[in-house]
Amino acid sequence: MNWYRFFTYIILLISFTTLAWVLWALKPADRTLVNYVSIIGSIASTAGLFLAYIQILTIKEETQKTRARLDASIHQVQRVLMTADLDRSVKIIQDAQNYLNQEKLEIAYVRMKDLRSLLLSFKGNADFQKLTNQSLFHHYFTDLQIDLDNLKIYLLDHSRKINLPRILQHLEAFEVQLIDFENELKR
Amino acid sequence: MIPEHFKQLIQKLSEKTKAQCAHWTRTSGENEYKLQLNGGEVITIDKWLDKRQNYRVEMLVYNTESEIVDRLTFTEHDQEFVVLDQFYDVVRRSFFKVDSTFQKIIQEIDNQDNVGFKPVT
Numbered sequence: 057m058n059w060y061r062f063f064t065y066i067i068l069l070i071s072f073t074t075l076a077w078v079l080w081a082l083k084p085a086d087r088t089l090v091n092y093v094s095i096i097g098s099i100a101s102t103a104g105l106f107l108a109y110i111q112i113l114t115i116k117e118e119t120q121k122t123r124a125r126l127d128a129s130i131h132q133v134q135r136v137l138m139t140a141d142l143d144r145s146v147k148i149i150q151d152a153q154n155y156l157n158q159e160k161l162e163i164a165y166v167r168m169k170d171l172r173s174l175l176l177s178f179k180g181n182a183d184f185q186k187l188t189n190q191s192l193f194h195h196y197f198t199d200l201q202i203d204l205d206n207l208k209i210y211l212l213d214h215s216r217k218i219n220l221p222r223i224l225q226h227l228e229a230f231e232v233q234l235i236d237f238e239n240e241l242k243r
Numbered sequence: 244m245i246p247e248h249f250k251q252l253i254q255k256l257s258e259k260t261k262a263q264c265a266h267w268t269r270t271s272g273e274n275e276y277k278l279q280l281n282g283g284e285v286i287t288i289d290k291w292l293d294k295r296q297n298y299r300v301e302m303l304v305y306n307t308e309s310e311i312v313d314r315l316t317f318t319e320h321d322q323e324f325v326v327l328d329q330f331y332d333v334v335r336r337s338f339f340k341v342d343s344t345f346q347k348i349i350q351e352i353d354n355q356d357n358v359g360f361k362p363v364t
Contacts, residue, residue, distance in 0.1 A: 191281075194283055194307075194309075195279060197309055198277075198279060198283075198285050198305060198309045199270070199271075200309075201305070201309035201310075202270045202271065202272075202275075202277065202285075202287065202305075203270075203271045205311070206270065206271045206272045206275070207271070213293075213294065215291065215292060215293050215294045216272070216273075216289075216291045216293075217272075217273035217274075217291070218271050218272060218273060219269075219271050219272070219273055220271075222269065222270070222271045223271045226271065
């Protein structure tokens, strides 16, 4: 039984008991219709005040519970969206790795640029702060930026050689970090 | 003309690197090295042979947002090339631990009568 329902019953019981006692204690001379009406009215309005106060407390509690449930739902939706974004970034990394392995460097470059944009959006999102504030994230992000610069220069000027296995290694390390964070979110 | 802030940076980094106190790593550039500071800034140095068969050396400075904020590039025909090339060499030697390797080799040659591994037959 809820506490407010319990108190409602208590108030009603006290009210009826008080009413019965007052009516029983009335002198025969005072037993008039006007007195009956005024006694019943006084006790009913006093009980009504208490019941109204209990109602207000009930509504307040319900509002708080609803807000907590809403916050929990919002948090869950955020986690789902974050997981989806992390999945997307892992997918882009795998795409880029595939293109690099096939030496389709132009497409790999575009995919890596997509990855950079997505990771930049993580940086601007407060929900991802736990990930983006890690020094490793910054380290891998810098590697990605340098890899992009080197890849762009190589595409324009083949005299400046690049080391593809090293780019793959950087992407692999980033992928592991993102998957780790995703698993942490799912826990 | 090398800007004063670059001169200062090169001098301080050379000292740290020679003392093996700067942790340089390789990047995806074939001959490029990177130094990532704890604050998030990054310095890279690269040397390559360009299309006209001239050596070029380049130093880049990235800010904490991984954006290039300044660069220094010279070809071997530039007067200032030597300064940056020497710094590049200091970094390369530090990365491959050239000096300590030579020291170990010379120490072994000095301390042993017979040098070189002889397989037991």
